Amino acid sequence: MTTLSVKQALNQALHQLMAADDTVIVVGEDIVGGAGSGSAEELGGAFGVTSGLAARFGTARVIDTPISETAFVGMGIGAAATGLKPIIEVMFCDFMGVCFDQIMNQAAKMRFLSADQIQLPLVIRTSMGAGDSSGAMHSQSLHGLLASIAGLRVVCPSNAADAAGLLKSALSDPNPVVLLEHKGLYDLETDIDPALPAVPIGQGKILIEGAAVTLVTVSAMVHHAVKAAKQLEKDGITVEVIDARSISPLDSDLITKSVAKTGRLLVVDEGAAFGGFADMVIAEVAQKAFPHLKAAPRKITPPHTPVPYAPSLEQNWLPSTPDIIQGVKDLLNA
Numbered sequence: 001m002t003t004l005s006v007k008q009a010l011n012q013a014l015h016q017l018m019a020a021d022d023t024v025i026v027v028g029e030d031i032v033g034g035a036g037s038g039s040a041e042e043l044g045g046a047f048g049v050t051s052g053l054a055a056r057f058g059t060a061r062v063i064d065t066p067i068s069e070t071a072f073v074g075m076g077i078g079a080a081a082t083g084l085k086p087i088i089e090v091m092f093c094d095f096m097g098v099c100f101d102q103i104m105n106q107a108a109k110m111r112f113l114s115a116d117q118i119q120l121p122l123v124i125r126t127s128m129g130a131g132d133s134s135g136a137m138h139s140q141s142l143h144g145l146l147a148s149i150a151g152l153r154v155v156c157p158s159n160a161a162d163a164a165g166l167l168k169s170a171l172s173d174p175n176p177v178v179l180l181e182h183k184g185l186y187d188l189e190t191d192i193d194p195a196l197p198a199v200p201i202g203q204g205k206i207l208i209e210g211a212a213v214t215l216v217t218v219s220a221m222v223h224h225a226v227k228a229a230k231q232l233e234k235d236g237i238t239v240e241v242i243d244a245r246s247i248s249p250l251d252s253d254l255i256t257k258s259v260a261k262t263g264r265l266l267v268v269d270e271g272a273a274f275g276g277f278a279d280m281v282i283a284e285v286a287q288k289a290f291p292h293l294k295a296a297p298r299k300i301t302p303p304h305t306p307v308p309y310a311p312s313l314e315q316n317w318l319p320s321t322p323d324i325i326q327g328v329k330d331l332l333n334a
Helices: 006-020 053-057 069-081 093-097 100-113 143-147 160-171 221-234 252-262 277-288 311-317 321-332
Strands: 002-005 024-028 062-064 085-090 123-128 153-155 177-182 189-192 205-208 213-217 239-243 246-248 265-268 298-300
Touching (some): 002 006, 006 053, 006 160, 053 062, 069 100, 085 093, 085 160, 093 100, 093 123, 093 143, 123 160, 143 277, 153 160, 160 177, 160 189, 205 221, 213 252, 213 321, 221 265, 221 321, 239 252, 252 265, 252 277, 265 321, 277 298, 298 321
Parallel strands (some): 024 062, 085 123, 123 177, 153 177
Antiparallel strands (some): 002 189
16 A cells, blocks of 8 residues: 555556556646746646656647637547547636537537447546635536536546546546546545556445435545544444445445435535535435435535635535534434
């Protein structure tokens, strides 16, 4: 085992993937330079994830682009359709709005409309999440929105092993995959297998077993959920914490089996309060595990407003560990 941060694990996985397959290319804004340095130093994008790739594999395979998501996402779609394996970096998921037609109407539908004649091994890496006062247009978590588009696969890792493993699975998938990396987790270190084994898309993971409540969450909220579960255990309340990891496809079997055991569901998510990941999970459970429910499922999400800029407002906007603890207790008393 070795200790790596999420950023380091993603970087090593990219190095491994590019070394193993000459058809893998990496494309995006500032992925060679980055961080506004103005120098030739290879910083590897805004978050340093692609550092060292251009020096090792050359700028024919690691391509800095103009500031036009529509252009370089479209470039990636065409490259994937004609035999390459592009990994496209969109700096913030908020910028998906710029290239949404390419993602929604081209990438997501190409395999279906071609009757599977065109495979699309396209990976779009992007960042998500609030907590660092980046403002309303750089802090959204749009995994629920993207998962609503048929033809896209959407994954959200919460740790280094899953980040690297899901990236590897995404590149071998014939469907386009969006990998959303939380900005607040890039420097989070965990012990990890240095081989960085692939993590199957569509499989959630039970992190803590429990009997009182099923707590489903994803990305940065996983760490709040684990903290809450450990504190609740001191009060004699055992919570089953599930890291969904994959938003689409969702591991509904894992979730419904857990709810059949506990009889209660709480979903915690940083995404949309209306029509987002939390609502998707609750709908699945209502359809597949309704007879097992002892109380109506509940969710904890931010308010249905843009992300505030002021640090104090932003922290109040985000779900927290105390919010989850209170949510579990309220559900048990329902």
